[in-house]
Amino acid sequence: MKFIITEEQKKQIIKHHLSEQETSNGNSLGNVWSNIIKAAGDKLRNLGTSSSSSNSSSETGSNVSNVQGSGNLGNIKLVGSFDGESKNNISLLIDAMKQKGITDPLAQIGILSVIKKESNFKPKGEVSYAGTDNSRIRGLFGSRVKNFTDEQLNKLKSNAKDFFNLVYANTVGNQGGDDGWNFRGRGFNQLTGRKNYRKYGEKIGANLEGNPELLNQNDVASKVAIEFLTKGKTDFPKFNTKEEAATYFADVNSGGGVSSHRNKAVEASKSFDVA
Numbered sequence: 001m002k003f004i005i006t007e008e009q010k011k012q013i014i015k016h017h018l019s020e021q022e023t024s025n026g027n028s029l030g031n032v033w034s035n036i037i038k039a040a041g042d043k044l045r046n047l048g049t050s051s052s053s054s055n056s057s058s059e060t061g062s063n064v065s066n067v068q069g070s071g072n073l074g075n076i077k078l079v080g081s082f083d084g085e086s087k088n089n090i091s092l093l094i095d096a097m098k099q100k101g102i103t104d105p106l107a108q109i110g111i112l113s114v115i116k117k118e119s120n121f122k123p124k125g126e127v128s129y130a131g132t133d134n135s136r137i138r139g140l141f142g143s144r145v146k147n148f149t150d151e152q153l154n155k156l157k158s159n160a161k162d163f164f165n166l167v168y169a170n171t172v173g174n175q176g177g178d179d180g181w182n183f184r185g186r187g188f189n190q191l192t193g194r195k196n197y198r199k200y201g202e203k204i205g206a207n208l209e210g211n212p213e214l215l216n217q218n219d220v221a222s223k224v225a226i227e228f229l230t231k232g233k234t235d236f237p238k239f240n241t242k243e244e245a246a247t248y249f250a251d252v253n254s255g256g257g258v259s260s261h262r263n264k265a266v267e268a269s270k271s272f273d274v275a
Contacts, residue, residue: 067219070095073275075105076112080271086121092222093121093188100226101234109272110245111229114253115188116268117261123221125213126185126192128160141167172196182212187221189228189253200224203232229253242269 071091082090090112097108115121129137134153138145144167145153157163161181168180172193183194191200194209201208204223214220229249230236239245243266250265 067092067217074098074103074108075275076108077273077275078271079273080116082121082271089121089123089188089218089222092218093225096222096226100230102226102230104236104239105274106239106242106245107236107249109242109269109274110239110247110249110265111226112272113242113246113265113269114229114249115225116271117250117264118190118253119188121188123187123216123218125216126164126190129157129163130160132157144169168192173198186212186215188225191215191224191228196228200227203227242272242274245269 068088068091071088073091073094076090076094078087078090093112093115094108097103097111102108102111134150134157137153137157145156148156156166161178164184165176165178165180168174168184169176171180171183173195174180174183174193179194183192183197185192191197197208197212197215201214201224204220204227206214206220208215208220208224215224229252231252237244237248239248246265246269247262250261253265254261
């Protein structure tokens with residue numbers, strides 16, 4: 001950013017910051033102005049260094065990945081509204097599909113529709129249920145919380161770690177302890193359970209079991225989501241519509257024909273068309 005300052009403005013700034021004696025002791029206005037600019041520049045550089053160090057530490061301490069997709073969406077046209085991060089991650093997902101040999105645009109839309117309804121293309125960890133109504137929690141987790149009174153459930157859900165350690169204690173290879181918390185839902189499609197973290201980590205060549213937070217990196221999340229939703233296959237039923245494809249992959253993701261999952265995936269498919 002450039003600031004244009006007139007000579008008169010320079011004089012006013014100098015007079016404001018320096019005494020008359022300083023400007024009369026052999027220091028020309030030009031020299032004094034240069035000193036002011038130099039001092040300001042030093043301060044700005046120090047601020048920049050501090051900010052850079054702070055950002056670097058923050059990035060090192062997080063698992064945010066800035067891997068960029070090719071930007072080539074192939075035969076997919078975006079109809080919905082997506083921000084820059086989501087568009088990049090859609091591109092990464094399509095890149096990952098192409099690498100697996102999935103080139104049918106309807107199949108691609110089906111997979112994208114499931115991911116849109118699961119995470120809106122922002123890899124993330126499963127959020128706390130502290131603000132969720134107890135009746136919904138009972139509907140989601142069934143027998144795992146059936147013996148809890150409302151008072152007990154309110155206390156449990158107020159601590160996310162305790163909550164996940166209970167409801168996911170034995171989920172997909174979890175072995176109690178902190179496994180429920182460590183292997184809660186993450187990534188684009190909310191992968192859950194120690195066994196799944198191990199299995200899909202091995203498939204993409206990443207130690208997800210040893211470092212679960214890697215699953216929230218966009219490139220890792222892309223590869224895992226495609227592996228999970230395709231189960232390693234590249235041949236699928238012949239889809240005639242994007243709604244058919246969304247329904248098929250919603251069933252794969254949920255493990256069965258759950259109407260709510262299907263309906264949300266079909267709704268999400270409206271954000272995509274074949275180009």
